[in-house]
Amino acid sequence: MSIIYVLIPLAIIIVAIAIGVFFWAVKSNQFEDLDRQGYSILFDDDLSPEEKKLAEERKKLNE
Template sequence: MSIIYVLIPLAIVLVAIGIAVFFWAVKSNQFEDLERQGYSILFDDDLPPEEKKLAEERKKQNDRN
């Protein structure tokens, strides 16, 4: 029974951390454009020249690793 005195505050702290992380993600615009990255894989030719150059650089870096 005494374990409840530990688990309840622990659960409250974990929920508070989860809520704080969620609000941080919303505040830093993590959920603004959810579909662009998915489409960019399919339609690589539609990227502007700057993004195309960045994509090629990232691909080269990933190939090295």
């Protein structure tokens, strides 16, 4: 029964840490672009430097 006095505070601390990590991830925009990894397989990585520069400019305009 005395283990309860250890486990309950430990569980509360773990939940508080998990909530803190979740809010940190939301605040630092970790969930902002969920589609990018799904679409990355559709595009070639073998772009010329000029095409890469143009793609970066387009990305900046869309933001």
